[in-house]
Amino acid sequence: ITVSALRETVAGERRVAITPEVAKKLRGKGVRVLLEHSAGAAAGFPDASYADVEFADADQISREADLLACVLPPDDTALARLREGCVIVGQLRPHDAATRIRVLAEYKLTAFSLELLPRTTRAQAMDVLSSQAAVAGYRAMLIAAENAPKFFPMLTTAAGTIRPSRVLVIGAGVAGLQAIATARRLGAQIEGYDVRPETREQVESLGAKFLQLGVSAAGSGGYARELTAEERAAQQQALAEHLKVFDVVVSTAAVPGRPAPKILTAAMVDGMKPGALIVDLAAESGGNCELTRPGERVVHDGVVILGPLNLAAGAPLHASEMYARNIYNFAELLIRDGALKPDFDDELVAKSCVVRQGEILLKA
Ligand code: NAD
16 A cells, blocks of 8 residues: 655645654555655655655655545645545544535545544554644743743853743643743743643642642543633632733643633733733634734733744654654554555544545534
């Protein structure tokens, strides 16, 4: 069988779904690897870094690929060119993508969207949400450090002592914990906050202080649930008091399948120090701050609010390495005895399938 990846086409996307390491592992399984010219170049993998791999243009790939791996979905025209029966694996962003799903179905394709994998232990090795959230959390904190008017670490110099920046991370999931770890490495004085009580220990294990606001909202499957209106008011009131001391806030809060919870109101931002900085990693799903504008820089009374998008693409080499391993581990569930035979009795296969040979399975 032929496994392929195209050059990603979304603006600013630099990752690639198949790295040299994963291409080699696929070859080891007797799979033919056919990539679009320069597919990995923007991630730091020029064609010459792939051994024993064939390169072609997008047209040839559309005709020959049995399995197409992608980071973000190819545009609808590219999907429509794929041959019937082709299997697509990637982050297909299936929610809010009715047209894309219709195209996949119309052209009798089979599509697996890895964001839909259950977050079970067995799925961890293919969990793209986790691997890419770790990159995003790291990048968000670097963006914060770069844009803040202050140093992160304490410095004792002949020109006086510089006090460390005080940093708050809201939402201590995969991205938040990586943001905390990154701020620690940069020497900031850091606090973390989440509505899931079990995150306290995780935050503290990274050497940060846990900010206790008295609102607890553990949901199902290890996720948070949405807060009630009363809980949200209580959270905002308690948080507003604390916000005054922070130089940097990185927010990462999310609830599966829902728009990002609005945690920081304009009034709360009004109470922050002039020169303070908010990096809203939830910008992609609407933002945790009322003032966030996705992809933009907003200045509100001296407080800067950044809403960076597609942060994982900003560290494309390692992001691709992790992503491609996720893809490989998932592809192992699809390829049996040298042929593409997805086992739909496996819940990881069944639950991540959006379209199966033209039949729409995702009930959006
Ligand atoms: P996420 O991206 O859905 O959310 C980020 C964080 O925001 C979560 O920690 C959540 O509790 C928090 N949050 C939500 N609403 C909030 C609010 N109003 N105020 C403050 N914080 C709020 O989460 P995630 O990073 O994808 O992971 C969440 C959990 O799933 C973690 O426990 C993680 O360890 C677990 N997980 C398990 C697996 C696995 O076993 N395969 C894989 C990944 C993650």
